[in-house]
Amino acid sequence: MVTLTYQYSLAQVWLDELIPERDPHAYDLCGRHAGRLTAPQGWLVRDRRRALQPVLIAV
Protein backbone atom coordinates (compact mmCIF):
# COMPACT_ATOMS: atom_id res chain seq x y z
CA MET A 1 0.00 0.00 0.00
CA VAL A 2 1.12 3.49 -0.88
CA THR A 3 0.21 7.00 0.20
CA LEU A 4 0.15 9.71 -2.48
CA THR A 5 0.55 13.40 -1.71
CA TYR A 6 1.09 16.32 -4.08
CA GLN A 7 1.70 20.06 -4.16
CA TYR A 8 0.47 22.27 -6.98
CA SER A 9 3.01 25.05 -6.40
CA LEU A 10 5.91 22.61 -6.86
CA ALA A 11 4.16 20.54 -9.53
CA GLN A 12 5.25 17.40 -7.69
CA VAL A 13 3.66 14.14 -6.59
CA TRP A 14 5.17 12.05 -3.81
CA LEU A 15 4.65 8.34 -3.25
CA ASP A 16 5.47 7.10 0.25
CA GLU A 17 4.95 3.94 2.23
CA LEU A 18 1.40 3.84 3.61
CA ILE A 19 0.95 6.51 6.27
CA PRO A 20 -1.10 5.09 9.17
CA GLU A 21 -2.71 8.44 10.08
CA ARG A 22 -5.83 9.65 8.27
CA ASP A 23 -5.13 12.82 6.29
CA PRO A 24 -7.66 14.41 3.92
CA HIS A 25 -4.78 15.69 1.75
CA ALA A 26 -3.23 12.22 1.28
CA TYR A 27 -4.56 9.43 -0.91
CA ASP A 28 -3.95 5.73 -0.32
CA LEU A 29 -3.34 3.51 -3.34
CA CYS A 30 -2.71 -0.18 -3.84
CA GLY A 31 0.76 -1.11 -5.12
CA ARG A 32 -0.52 -1.90 -8.62
CA HIS A 33 -2.16 1.48 -9.10
CA ALA A 34 0.82 3.26 -7.61
CA GLY A 35 3.08 1.47 -10.08
CA ARG A 36 0.97 2.59 -13.04
CA LEU A 37 0.55 6.16 -11.85
CA THR A 38 1.43 8.96 -14.26
CA ALA A 39 1.42 12.67 -13.45
CA PRO A 40 0.27 15.58 -15.66
CA GLN A 41 2.80 16.94 -18.18
CA GLY A 42 5.40 19.09 -16.44
CA TRP A 43 4.87 17.42 -13.07
CA LEU A 44 7.43 15.26 -11.30
CA VAL A 45 6.65 11.99 -9.55
CA ARG A 46 9.01 11.22 -6.65
CA ASP A 47 8.84 7.65 -5.41
CA ARG A 48 10.20 7.77 -1.88
CA ARG A 49 9.38 4.17 -0.92
CA ARG A 50 12.00 1.73 0.28
CA ALA A 51 15.29 3.56 0.08
CA LEU A 52 17.75 0.90 -1.06
CA GLN A 53 20.79 2.31 0.68
CA PRO A 54 21.74 5.13 3.02
CA VAL A 55 22.35 8.43 1.23
CA LEU A 56 24.29 11.26 2.85
CA ILE A 57 24.90 14.74 1.47
CA ALA A 58 27.50 16.79 3.34
CA VAL A 59 26.21 20.38 3.08
Next chain:
Amino acid sequence: MLAGENLNSEGINSETATIRLGPAIGTWAAGWVLGTFVSVSLVVALTNTDADDLTIAQLVISAVSAWVVMLLALRLASSRFGSGRPTADYAVRFQPIDLVGVPLGVLTQLVAVPVLYRPLQHWWPETFANDELEQRARDLVDGAGGWSTVVLALVVVGGAPLVEELAYRGLLQRSMAGLVGPGPALVVTALWFALIHFSPIEIPGLMLAGLVFGGCVVVTKRIGTSIVTHAAFNAAGLILVLS
Protein backbone atom coordinates in the same frame (compact mmCIF):
# COMPACT_ATOMS: atom_id res chain seq x y z
CA MET B 1 64.08 27.49 8.45
CA LEU B 2 63.99 24.40 10.65
CA ALA B 3 65.85 21.31 9.54
CA GLY B 4 63.53 18.97 7.66
CA GLU B 5 60.87 21.63 7.20
CA ASN B 6 58.97 21.01 3.96
CA LEU B 7 58.64 24.38 2.19
CA ASN B 8 56.91 24.74 -1.16
CA SER B 9 57.76 27.16 -3.97
CA GLU B 10 55.96 29.99 -2.13
CA GLY B 11 58.02 29.46 1.01
CA ILE B 12 55.02 28.02 2.86
CA ASN B 13 55.23 24.82 4.90
CA SER B 14 53.09 22.41 2.90
CA GLU B 15 52.73 19.93 5.76
CA THR B 16 50.83 22.24 8.09
CA ALA B 17 49.03 25.58 7.93
CA THR B 18 50.73 28.90 8.55
CA ILE B 19 47.82 29.87 10.79
CA ARG B 20 48.16 28.56 14.35
CA LEU B 21 45.43 26.48 15.99
CA GLY B 22 44.06 29.18 18.33
CA PRO B 23 43.38 31.75 15.59
CA ALA B 24 42.17 28.94 13.34
CA ILE B 25 39.52 27.82 15.84
CA GLY B 26 38.56 31.46 16.46
CA THR B 27 38.22 32.05 12.72
CA TRP B 28 36.08 28.97 12.22
CA ALA B 29 33.87 29.82 15.24
CA ALA B 30 33.40 33.43 14.12
CA GLY B 31 32.67 32.37 10.55
CA TRP B 32 30.26 29.66 11.62
CA VAL B 33 28.34 31.63 14.27
CA LEU B 34 28.11 34.83 12.22
CA GLY B 35 27.36 32.89 9.04
CA THR B 36 24.55 30.98 10.72
CA PHE B 37 23.14 34.19 12.20
CA VAL B 38 23.25 36.05 8.88
CA SER B 39 21.85 33.13 6.91
CA VAL B 40 18.91 32.51 9.26
CA SER B 41 18.20 36.26 9.51
CA LEU B 42 18.20 36.66 5.73
CA VAL B 43 15.95 33.66 5.16
CA VAL B 44 13.46 34.92 7.75
CA ALA B 45 13.61 38.52 6.50
CA LEU B 46 13.38 37.77 2.78
CA THR B 47 10.88 34.93 2.86
CA ASN B 48 8.90 35.74 5.99
CA THR B 49 9.06 32.20 7.28
CA ASP B 50 11.19 30.12 9.59
CA ALA B 51 14.13 28.10 8.32
CA ASP B 52 12.89 24.64 9.31
CA ASP B 53 11.58 23.67 5.88
CA LEU B 54 13.71 25.31 3.20
CA THR B 55 12.64 25.76 -0.40
CA ILE B 56 15.40 25.85 -3.01
CA ALA B 57 15.42 29.68 -3.02
CA GLN B 58 15.71 29.74 0.76
CA LEU B 59 18.43 27.09 0.64
CA VAL B 60 20.44 29.19 -1.81
CA ILE B 61 20.04 32.36 0.27
CA SER B 62 20.94 30.47 3.43
CA ALA B 63 23.94 28.64 1.98
CA VAL B 64 25.44 31.51 -0.02
CA SER B 65 25.16 34.02 2.84
CA ALA B 66 26.82 31.58 5.26
CA TRP B 67 29.57 30.85 2.74
CA VAL B 68 30.25 34.55 2.12
CA VAL B 69 30.71 35.14 5.85
CA MET B 70 32.98 32.09 6.22
CA LEU B 71 35.04 33.09 3.17
CA LEU B 72 35.42 36.62 4.56
CA ALA B 73 36.55 35.16 7.89
CA LEU B 74 39.07 32.94 6.10
CA ARG B 75 40.33 35.90 4.04
CA LEU B 76 40.70 38.02 7.19
CA ALA B 77 42.50 35.21 9.03
CA SER B 78 44.91 34.83 6.16
CA SER B 79 45.73 38.54 6.31
CA ARG B 80 46.01 38.77 10.10
CA PHE B 81 47.45 35.41 11.10
CA GLY B 82 48.81 33.89 7.90
CA SER B 83 50.89 34.89 4.93
CA GLY B 84 48.20 37.06 3.37
CA ARG B 85 47.90 34.60 0.50
CA PRO B 86 44.79 32.45 1.13
CA THR B 87 45.66 29.92 -1.57
CA ALA B 88 48.98 29.28 0.20
CA ASP B 89 47.58 29.44 3.76
CA TYR B 90 44.81 26.92 2.99
CA ALA B 91 46.83 24.81 0.52
CA VAL B 92 44.41 25.44 -2.36
CA ARG B 93 46.14 23.76 -5.26
CA PHE B 94 44.77 21.51 -7.98
CA GLN B 95 46.50 18.94 -10.14
CA PRO B 96 45.12 16.53 -12.76
CA ILE B 97 45.62 13.65 -10.29
CA ASP B 98 42.90 15.24 -8.13
CA LEU B 99 40.38 13.64 -10.50
CA VAL B 100 41.04 10.44 -8.55
CA GLY B 101 38.66 12.09 -6.08
CA VAL B 102 35.73 11.40 -8.43
CA PRO B 103 35.78 7.59 -8.07
CA LEU B 104 36.91 7.95 -4.45
CA GLY B 105 33.93 10.14 -3.53
CA VAL B 106 31.47 7.96 -5.46
CA LEU B 107 32.83 4.76 -3.85
CA THR B 108 32.63 6.34 -0.40
CA GLN B 109 28.95 7.15 -1.00
CA LEU B 110 27.98 3.89 -2.74
CA VAL B 111 30.14 1.35 -0.91
CA ALA B 112 31.83 2.62 2.26
CA VAL B 113 28.79 4.36 3.79
CA PRO B 114 26.42 1.37 3.27
CA VAL B 115 29.07 -1.04 4.64
CA LEU B 116 29.54 1.18 7.70
CA TYR B 117 25.81 1.36 8.41
CA ARG B 118 25.10 -2.36 7.85
CA PRO B 119 26.00 -3.46 11.41
CA LEU B 120 24.30 -0.38 12.86
CA GLN B 121 21.14 -1.24 10.90
CA HIS B 122 21.37 -4.80 12.19
CA TRP B 123 21.56 -3.70 15.83
CA TRP B 124 19.21 -0.68 15.61
CA PRO B 125 17.05 -1.24 12.51
CA GLU B 126 14.54 1.54 13.27
CA THR B 127 17.07 4.20 14.18
CA PHE B 128 19.37 3.64 11.22
CA ALA B 129 16.76 2.72 8.59
CA ASN B 130 17.72 3.82 5.08
CA ASP B 131 14.61 6.01 4.95
CA GLU B 132 15.78 7.88 8.06
CA LEU B 133 19.31 8.23 6.73
CA GLU B 134 18.03 9.54 3.42
CA GLN B 135 15.64 12.03 5.02
CA ARG B 136 17.92 15.08 5.06
CA ALA B 137 19.05 14.51 1.47
CA ARG B 138 15.43 13.99 0.48
CA ASP B 139 14.40 17.21 2.21
CA LEU B 140 17.00 19.02 0.11
CA VAL B 141 15.62 17.80 -3.22
CA ASP B 142 11.90 17.77 -2.45
CA GLY B 143 11.41 21.31 -3.72
CA ALA B 144 13.68 20.85 -6.75
CA GLY B 145 12.51 20.59 -10.33
CA GLY B 146 13.73 22.09 -13.63
CA TRP B 147 16.07 25.05 -13.17
CA SER B 148 16.02 24.73 -9.40
CA THR B 149 17.61 21.28 -9.72
CA VAL B 150 20.56 22.94 -11.47
CA VAL B 151 20.78 25.54 -8.70
CA LEU B 152 20.60 22.80 -6.07
CA ALA B 153 23.41 20.92 -7.83
CA LEU B 154 25.56 24.07 -7.85
CA VAL B 155 25.03 24.47 -4.09
CA VAL B 156 25.52 20.80 -3.18
CA VAL B 157 28.26 19.84 -5.64
CA GLY B 158 29.96 23.22 -6.17
CA GLY B 159 29.79 25.63 -3.26
CA ALA B 160 29.47 23.36 -0.24
CA PRO B 161 32.52 21.18 -0.96
CA LEU B 162 34.67 24.23 -1.73
CA VAL B 163 33.79 26.23 1.39
CA GLU B 164 33.68 23.25 3.77
CA GLU B 165 37.03 21.90 2.59
CA LEU B 166 38.60 25.37 2.95
CA ALA B 167 37.27 25.71 6.51
CA TYR B 168 37.66 22.16 7.84
CA ARG B 169 40.60 20.69 5.96
CA GLY B 170 42.43 23.80 4.71
CA LEU B 171 42.15 25.72 7.98
CA LEU B 172 41.29 23.47 10.95
CA GLN B 173 42.91 20.15 10.07
CA ARG B 174 46.15 21.66 8.82
CA SER B 175 46.39 24.07 11.78
CA MET B 176 45.72 21.22 14.20
CA ALA B 177 48.30 19.04 12.46
CA GLY B 178 50.93 21.64 13.31
CA LEU B 179 50.24 21.06 17.01
CA VAL B 180 49.22 17.39 17.43
CA GLY B 181 50.36 15.73 14.20
CA PRO B 182 48.45 14.73 11.06
CA GLY B 183 46.80 11.57 12.45
CA PRO B 184 45.06 13.05 15.50
CA ALA B 185 44.24 16.21 13.49
CA LEU B 186 42.57 14.06 10.82
CA VAL B 187 40.39 12.21 13.36
CA VAL B 188 39.43 15.28 15.43
CA THR B 189 38.56 17.35 12.34
CA ALA B 190 36.48 14.52 10.85
CA LEU B 191 34.55 14.22 14.13
CA TRP B 192 34.14 18.00 14.28
CA PHE B 193 32.88 18.01 10.67
CA ALA B 194 30.38 15.23 11.45
CA LEU B 195 29.06 16.80 14.66
CA ILE B 196 28.53 20.25 13.17
CA HIS B 197 25.94 18.90 10.74
CA PHE B 198 23.68 18.34 13.80
CA SER B 199 22.17 15.08 12.58
CA PRO B 200 22.94 12.29 15.10
CA ILE B 201 22.22 9.34 12.80
CA GLU B 202 24.47 10.83 10.11
CA ILE B 203 27.46 11.22 12.44
CA PRO B 204 29.06 7.82 11.64
CA GLY B 205 28.71 8.32 7.88
CA LEU B 206 29.85 11.94 7.89
CA MET B 207 32.77 11.03 10.15
CA LEU B 208 33.78 8.39 7.62
CA ALA B 209 33.41 10.89 4.78
CA GLY B 210 35.45 13.41 6.78
CA LEU B 211 38.20 10.82 7.27
CA VAL B 212 38.28 10.18 3.52
CA PHE B 213 38.35 13.91 2.65
CA GLY B 214 40.93 14.61 5.35
CA GLY B 215 42.97 11.58 4.29
CA CYS B 216 43.31 13.16 0.87
CA VAL B 217 44.89 16.21 2.51
CA VAL B 218 47.25 14.08 4.60
CA VAL B 219 48.44 12.29 1.47
CA THR B 220 48.59 15.21 -0.99
CA LYS B 221 49.37 18.11 1.42
CA ARG B 222 46.77 20.26 -0.36
CA ILE B 223 42.97 20.43 -0.52
CA GLY B 224 42.43 20.01 -4.27
CA THR B 225 41.76 16.27 -4.02
CA SER B 226 39.54 16.64 -0.96
CA ILE B 227 37.38 19.25 -2.74
CA VAL B 228 36.93 16.95 -5.75
CA THR B 229 36.23 13.94 -3.49
CA HIS B 230 33.69 15.89 -1.43
CA ALA B 231 31.99 17.15 -4.63
CA ALA B 232 31.81 13.62 -6.05
CA PHE B 233 30.44 12.27 -2.74
CA ASN B 234 27.67 14.87 -2.72
CA ALA B 235 26.98 14.44 -6.46
CA ALA B 236 26.54 10.68 -6.03
CA GLY B 237 24.17 11.28 -3.11
CA LEU B 238 22.20 13.86 -5.08
CA ILE B 239 21.85 11.54 -8.08
CA LEU B 240 20.77 8.66 -5.82
CA VAL B 241 18.08 10.68 -4.11
CA LEU B 242 16.85 12.28 -7.36
CA SER B 243 16.62 8.97 -9.18
